[in-house]
Amino acid sequence: MMGREKKQGGSPRGSAYQALLGNQDYESDAAAVPYIGIYDHRLPCCGCGFGWCSFLIGFVVPLFWYYGTYLFYTERYHDPRERPGLAACAIAALVLTVALVITLIVLLAQQKLLFFL
Numbered sequence: 001m002m003g004r005e006k007k008q009g010g011s012p013r014g015s016a017y018q019a020l021l022g023n024q025d026y027e028s029d030a031a032a033v034p035y036i037g038i039y040d041h042r043l044p045c046c047g048c049g050f051g052w053c054s055f056l057i058g059f060v061v062p063l064f065w066y067y068g069t070y071l072f073y074t075e076r077y078h079d080p081r082e083r084p085g086l087a088a089c090a091i092a093a094l095v096l097t098v099a100l101v102i103t104l105i106v107l108l109a110q111q112k113l114l115f116f117l
Helices: 049-057 063-074 083-110
Strands: none
Touching (some): 049 083, 063 083
8 A cells, every 4th residue: 555654653644642552661551641540430329420410319309409519619529520410400409499489489479478579
C-alpha cells in the first residue's frame, strides 16, 4: 500500500491525542499519567451515585430530593460525577416546593382562611 502507511503510536496527521501506553513502558500507570485513576472507582448506590439514586427514590419518598439538595449545596461530595444527580435533586425539590405552596394557597383560599385573597 503505497502512500497509506500509518505511523506507529499516533495518527498520521499528528493530532493532539496520544495513545495510552501499557505497563511495559512505565513502572506504574501513575507515572505515565499522574491523574489517571482518580475517578476510576465505582460510584456508590449501584454505580449511579447518591445524586441519581436520591433523584429516583424521590419520586416515591420526596424527602430524598431535599437530602440530595442538602448534599448539593454543602458540597459534601467532591466527585464531579455526583454533581448532575445532586443538581437534579435540587431542581426537583424546588419544583415540589413551589407546587406545594401553590396547592396550599389554593386550598386555603377555597376555605376562606386567607384574609388577603
